[in-house]
Amino acid sequence: MNTSAMRAIVFEQFGDPAEVLQVREVPQPEPGPGQVLVRMLASPIGPADFLTVRGEYGHRPKLPATPGTEGVGIVEAGRGLLGRLRVGSRVAVLNETGGNWQEKVVVSALRVVPISRHVTDGQAATFFVNPATAFIMTRLVLSVPPGAWLLQTAAGSALGRMVIRLGRHFDFRTINVVRRRQQAEELLQAGGDAAIATESESIEDRVRALTNGEGVPFALDAVGGATGSAVARSLARGGRLLVYGTLANEPLSLPSPMLFLGAKRIEGFWLSEWANRQSILTMMRLFRRIHELMARGVLSTDIGPVFPLDEIKAAVRQASTPGRHGKILLRMNSAS
Numbered sequence: 001m002n003t004s005a006m007r008a009i010v011f012e013q014f015g016d017p018a019e020v021l022q023v024r025e026v027p028q029p030e031p032g033p034g035q036v037l038v039r040m041l042a043s044p045i046g047p048a049d050f051l052t053v054r055g056e057y058g059h060r061p062k063l064p065a066t067p068g069t070e071g072v073g074i075v076e077a078g079r080g081l082l083g084r085l086r087v088g089s090r091v092a093v094l095n096e097t098g099g100n101w102q103e104k105v106v107v108s109a110l111r112v113v114p115i116s117r118h119v120t121d122g123q124a125a126t127f128f129v130n131p132a133t134a135f136i137m138t139r140l141v142l143s144v145p146p147g148a149w150l151l152q153t154a155a156g157s158a159l160g161r162m163v164i165r166l167g168r169h170f171d172f173r174t175i176n177v178v179r180r181r182q183q184a185e186e187l188l189q190a191g192g193d194a195a196i197a198t199e200s201e202s203i204e205d206r207v208r209a210l211t212n213g214e215g216v217p218f219a220l221d222a223v224g225g226a227t228g229s230a231v232a233r234s235l236a237r238g239g240r241l242l243v244y245g246t247l248a249n250e251p252l253s254l255p256s257p258m259l260f261l262g263a264k265r266i267e268g269f270w271l272s273e274w275a276n277r278q279s280i281l282t283m284m285r286l287f288r289r290i291h292e293l294m295a296r297g298v299l300s301t302d303i304g305p306v307f308p309l310d311e312i313k314a315a316v317r318q319a320s321t322p323g324r325h326g327k328i329l330l331r332m333n334s335a336s
Helices: 047-054 081-086 121-125 129-141 158-170 181-189 203-210 225-233 256-260 271-276 280-295 309-319
Strands: 005-010 022-027 035-044 072-078 090-093 104-108 112-114 149-152 173-178 194-197 216-221 235-243 265-268 303-308 327-331
Touching (some): 005 309, 022 309, 035 090, 072 081, 090 121, 121 303, 129 158, 129 271, 158 173, 173 181, 194 203, 216 225, 225 235, 303 309, 309 327
Parallel strands (some): 149 173, 216 235, 303 327
Antiparallel strands (some): 035 104, 035 327, 072 090
């Protein structure tokens, strides 16, 4: 391989990630005005990456394409004042349209965040999507006050566990919906105030019991279908539900009077759309806050196995295994 080429994960058609992803040699990119060249160290494999490769995400990339929206790396070159200031820094890398699953990547200097030595590569690689989504939904969009109940589905996910820790940190209470009783017990031990196992109990009945029949003022749903609909029916008068995922791939089913008679609100949340509406100053403040909470362990991510770039097929198979624990990472380069 010559010095102007590098390895990248590429897909030329949409489909099963374990089938269509492959390692290719591609030209090394060069930064343009206001951009930085980052030597990638690691990048996580997440649900959005799978949806992108299958062609089912909110945007379909032009093929051939390289996945990967998050990651950590070292800035090797930059153009513009901010780009030059970032040279030599270890940074978290946000690449909204994908492209981080390669040895080097070019992004806007505004899309990299310097990371302190107190944050590991694994945590830095997962800096943006889950931590930012959990923090923004609970602290900036819903602004859940101390003592209030927040009901959430998919509570056993990495993001769900962050919401539980945010609740402990900011003194709001969480009701955590999962499928199995064993997982419900695990979330109680992890700091959840209450847990509902849908295999054996009703969401609505348990919420009524926990809230003296009033319902919850705040809720998060990543599932949809019957589970998300039960969460919506569990809202208190004036309650708000943020929908940020569709794991069941089924729509919510609700009677219209339920909304207007109780002045309830159901809203969608998508991180990239929210971020695009914010000022640079707002985003910089957000990144500093996330960094602080990550260093304290509030927004930390459980890291699972780490795979080299050449083992992409094994990595995506592991990442799609039901019941696995910890975020799967791709390792591109060493830090030295």
